[in-house]
Amino acid sequence: MGIVVQKYGGSSLADADAIKRVARRIAEAKKDGNDVVVAVSAMGDSTDNLLDLAAEVSPLPPARELDMLLTAGERISMALVAMAISDLGYTARSFTGSQAGVITDSVHGKAKIIDVTPGRIRDAIAEGHIVIVAGFQGVSQDTKEITTLGRGGTDTTAVALAAALHADVCEIYTDVDGVFTADPRIVPTARKLDTVTFEEMLELAACGAKVLHLRSVEYARRYDIPIHVRSSFSQLMGTIVSGSINDPRSEDSTVEEPxxxxxxxxxxxxxxxxxxxxxxxxxxxxxxxxxxxxxxxxxxxxxxxxxxxxxxxxxxxxxxxxxxxxxxxxxxxxxxxxxxxxxxxxxxxxxxxxxxxxxxxxxxxxxxxxxxxxxxxxxxxxxxxxxxxxxxxxxxxxxxxxxxxxxxxxxxxxxxxxxxxxxxxxx
Amino acid sequence: MGIVVQKYGGSSLADADAIKRVARRIAEAKKDGNDVVVAVSAMGDSTDNLLDLAAEVSPLPPARELDMLLTAGERISMALVAMAISDLGYTARSFTGSQAGVITDSVHGKAKIIDVTPGRIRDAIAEGHIVIVAGFQGVSQDTKEITTLGRGGTDTTAVALAAALHADVCEIYTDVDGVFTADPRIVPTARKLDTVTFEEMLELAACGAKVLHLRSVEYARRYDIPIHVRSSFSQLMGTIVSGSINDPRSEDSTVEEPxxxxxxxxxxxxxxxxxxxxxxxxxxxxxxxxxxxxxxxxxxxxxxxxxxxxxxxxxxxxxxxxxxxxxxxxxxxxxxxxxxxxxxxxxxxxxxxxxxxxxxxxxxxxxxxxxxxxxxxxxxxxxxxxxxxxxxxxxxxxxxxxxxxxxxxxxxxxxxxxxxxxxxxxx
Missing domain, CATH: 3.30.2130.10 (VC0802-like)
Known part of the structure; x- marks a missing residue:
């Protein structure tokens, strides 16, 4: 029993049916006795659609307004996920990045998280609610302006929430079963890794593996939060990202490491x-x-x-x-x-x-x-x-x-x- | 020169071209030497689209989450309007209802405005910016939850901002040239009224005239804010809603009143x-x-x-x-x-x-x-x-x-x- 943080990306939230499936998954984790906090991305291609709209209106939109625009995407998905959960008989409360206490610097479009002050999240958990948080967004410390963390920022939101809430695990749900030895679209015989260290995952992410966002792995390593990368479309165990290549080997790890x-x-x-x-x-x-x-x-x-x-x-x-x-x-x-x-x-x-x-x-x-x-x-x-x-x-x-x-x-x-x-x- | 508050509804913001036209109109008012504050609705049918999405996810969505969802609509339009204005060489800052200090009671879906504390708006005006505010939404005084004012609420937002900022006039832009003696779709020979009193406008709105939202007229009467109802598609003078049927007649008003x-x-x-x-x-x-x-x-x-x-x-x-x-x-x-x-x-x-x-x-x-x-x-x-x-x-x-x-x-x-x-x- 403890706090589980989950993250669902846009491909897991493409339409109403997908949102309902995600809601069932979240409700299961709650039913298992966990307190559940969920970070969500914008639905499907909605961020790209908003970017297209912005481009139609202005070739070079101000970064502040672009952040104001894009953050509408997660606002929509988080409210819909909360509704779908309530339809299953559980109660859910959605919070924007600002309401969730995701404090960032003032760099619009690629803000860095400075602090997380999850007072409202803790209150909602204490009242028995499932908490849904808008990923990818925060509020700047100095100017109280809405900011975004840049592409893939919802991974970082999830890990930052897990760190601030001392969660047991941060589950990153995606459209593949975990981290693979190569991109399965190129190497059909790629194998799923059961575990991978933070350092290896950092190198994989930096070298083009798209399954996890680089900054989220850095964040998880700094706060030692295990990440479980898994599919929202299956019940299979995914890949656990945790530990360091410098950790002492455990006694029973006598088999040859790959x-x-x-x-x-x-x-x-x-x-x-x-x-x-x-x-x-x-x-x-x-x-x-x-x-x-x-x-x-x-x-x-x-x-x-x-x-x-x-x-x-x-x-x-x-x-x-x-x-x-x-x-x-x-x-x-x-x-x-x-x-x-x-x-x-x-x-x-x-x-x-x-x-x-x-x-x-x-x-x-x-x-x-x-x-x-x-x-x-x-x-x-x-x-x-x-x-x-x-x-x-x-x-x-x-x-x-x-x-x-x-x-x-x-x-x-x-x-x-x-x-x-x-x-x-x-x- | 003083403060002009303008309101643009969804039909004036249907797509990127419409938004650019509205931006030019706003820039003109600024160019004329006014400080300009604008309340905007969600684009075209986007509120209905969000309601459809909610209905797909849950037959009876929680009111709190429905408000969270719907407020994304004005967030999108206000950011796009601000971008379009900046593209014309003016600077604009968009604010959510909460940021603009629109304080309401806690009744989700049809909240009433309790107070407007426009500190951030005043700061932005003082810095020379055009201010765009999300209509239809606010934040509850007690629980700090996002609320909506109900259908047509953006009219009320505009009038409330005009009152709080002591604006000279509140211009409500719509898709007709003003208030008519009857619905022109039924009576093609309907005449545009140059002026109408608050009491008459209240009765007209209560009896089905859709050009102004009833609550916005009540608000304007209480704070004695003249409303100018006019078209965003033409430069014609519209209808001025002001004054009372109990006002003493002016000296030159000797002609027979209709x-x-x-x-x-x-x-x-x-x-x-x-x-x-x-x-x-x-x-x-x-x-x-x-x-x-x-x-x-x-x-x-x-x-x-x-x-x-x-x-x-x-x-x-x-x-x-x-x-x-x-x-x-x-x-x-x-x-x-x-x-x-x-x-x-x-x-x-x-x-x-x-x-x-x-x-x-x-x-x-x-x-x-x-x-x-x-x-x-x-x-x-x-x-x-x-x-x-x-x-x-x-x-x-x-x-x-x-x-x-x-x-x-x-x-x-x-x-x-x-x-x-x-x-x-x-x-």
Whole structure:
């Protein structure tokens, strides 16, 4: 008995029937004796529809008003979920992010949660109600303005509520059965992971696995809240995200751990190469300062050894495709100052990442990975590594083959197809 | 230059183009040097769409959650209007009812405004912003719950804001050019009224004229806020609602005042007759007590003289059709106690009302009205009167003919068609 926090995304709340199914699921958890707090996203595509409306009205809507607009989406879904629950004979109270005490900074569109003061939630729980909270939104500490947490923010809302309420578990309901060793749409024999550590999940999320939002995993790790990723369409156990790769192994964990937790991929990045940069102290720094000033988050960076004859070098980096135009402009503005030769732009790239705590104790993982890619005829463009991850940039058209080859090379393939995608295209 | 409060209803905000047109109108008022505060309804049919969604999820949704749901509608429209204004180079800030300080009682679905504390609005005005406020909604004083004011509540929001801000005028924008002497869909020669007193407007609104919401007129009269009813689709002057029938006449008002301000009609009522009620003290009172307990608002009441032989009487009354089922049940429950014979129900009725301050000083208005109806072959069922109004109940199919006949008899017909209905079916 304790508090269970659940999160349902838009694909689990697509229409009235879906909402009624979610309500039954929530009522079951209450019937089992738990106090239940639920964070909900906006229904189906409603956030996109609101964005379309905004675009029709203004090409560049003010961020404050965009947040005011978008937060209507969760308001609608939370009220409908509360109604559906009451129709089952339970009582429910819905609360906006502001009413639920989700306090954020003032950055409209991608606010960060500063604090959660769940007084009204606690009161409602004490009165026996099921609590439904609008995900993705909060209220700014200084200006009392409505804010949103950015895409996928409802995962973060759920984890933050679980932390503030000292919940036993945070259940993230989605349209797949859990975290898989690869995207089942690319690798049909992908296996569901029963458990994965916070660090591995962070790397998976950062490398393109869409099942959990990166910030929610960071939040859960900081407050040590176990996340149970599972399907709202089935009763199967999903994946438990908890613990650290640095935890002492338990006594009975004598079986061989798998080396690799999963193969992630990402098609959302682009590559920019600055050609012919003078190889002097501070020139590269100037480039990255300018990109930082333009609020561009870089991912992988490679600098070639300079050619002795010319003393010129090339610098390549990857970044979100959505930031590419801004980045190219910031670099063009520097051309006179630095005197590089040219800029190359490539948005036909993809990234494949191998993630697993086991690779720390297993030498030769890189070699096996590269050889698997070579065997599949996949050419490697850039490489970056962390303690528990190896990422490579390849041609976008080579992503599927590369993921499948790596998955097979590290013996991740299941004997039969495990993965079912229940909803539409996911989140 | 002072503060102008404007109100735009759903038919003026049906889609992105309509919202942009409204934004231009608002910007004009700002450009003219006014501080502008705008109350908006939900876009077009969006409130009905939300009600449909609620009905799909639960046949009897909790009122608290229904208010939470419906208030999303104005949140969407106010944010879009603010965006459209900012696109014109002005700055706008949107506020929910709660943020705007619209404090109500706790009756979900038809809350009454208790107070308006427009601190945030005043701050935004002082910073030079145009202020957009979500109509129809507020926050309850005791429980801090989100409430709605009921259908047409945005008119009341606008007037309440105008009163709290000591605005010069409250402009109610709609899809007709003002208040007409009759519904132009029935009487094409209806004339637009340049002015009408609060009392006459109250009677018109109570008798079925839909152009202004009854409660907003009551509010405006109490705080003496002039209302300018005009079209959002044209630049014409509309109708000014202000002043009292008891005001001393101004010196230059020597011309003959028209006797009748307008002919209103209403098809939303039903008639119930309780047949064979024992004519004893307290029996009728018991009937009306039971109806009051069931929260039924009665309109007209007629009790026949009892037949001497039986000492039984019949009691007829009209009430909103939407309350008819509840009322019939409440009466059936009384049958044993009171011992009446039977209940008759008729929902094929209509009401025609003649309204005008001038009828106080003109005898014979009733006779002329009844004779006009007789001339059009319209049979009168029930009659009720006030100082400035005569209402009759007729067969629903006779409403159009009766309205037209009365309109002509009192010389209200214009020489040419004045009325244009710009939008769809109105509010």
């Amino acid at each position: 080396i690799i937790a999963g193969v992630a991929h990402d098609r959302s990045e682009a590559k920019i190469t600055v050609v012919g940069v003078p190889d002097k102290v501070g020139e590269a720094a100037r480039i990255f300062e300018a990109l930082a000033e333009a609020q561009i988050n870089l991912d992988m960076i490679v600098q070639n050894v300079s050619a002795a004859a010319t003393n010129l070098t090339d610098i390549s980096f990857t970044l979100p495709r959505t930031d590419a135009t801004t980045a190219m402009k910031a670099l063009e503005d520097l051309r006179g100052e630095i005197g590089f030769d040219s800029l190359l732009f490539d948005d036909k790239i993809g990234k494949i990442s191998l993630i697993g705590a086991g690779m720390r104790s297993h030498p030769g993982v890189s070699a096996k990975f590269f050889s698997a890619l070579a065997g599949a005829g996949v050419n490697i463009g850039m490489i970056s590594t962390s303690e528990i991850r190896i990422s490579v940039v390849v041609a976008e058209t080579d992503v599927d083959a590369g993921v499948a080859a790596a998955h097979t090379a590290f013996a991740l393939d299941a004997d039969e197809v495990e993965a079912v995608v229940y909803g539409g295209t996911g989140r | 006797i009748i301000a307008g002919v209103a009609h209403d098809r939303s009522e039903a008639k119930i007759t309780v047949v064979g009620v024992p004519d004893k003290v307290g029996e009728a009172a018991r009937i009306f007590e039971a109806l009051a307990e069931a929260q039924i608002n009665l309109d007209m009441i007629v009790q026949n003289v009892s037949a001497a032989a039986t000492n039984l009487t019949d009691i007829s009354f009209t009430l909103p059709r939407t309350d008819a089922t509840t009322a019939m049940k409440a009466l059936e429950d009384l049958r044993g106690e009171i011992g009446f014979d039977s209940l008759l129900f008729d929902d094929k009725i209509g009401k025609i009302s003649l309204i005008g301050a001038g009828m106080r000083s003109h005898p014979g208005v009733s006779a002329k009205f009844f004779s006009a109806l007789a001339g059009a072959g319209v049979n009168i069922g029930m009659i009720s009167t006030s100082e400035i109004r005569i209402s009759v109940v007729v067969a629903e199919t006779d409403v159009d003919a009766g309205v037209a006949a009365a309109h002509t008899a009192f010389a209200l017909d214009a020489d040419e068609v004045e009325a244009v209905v710009y939008g769809g079916t109105g509010r």
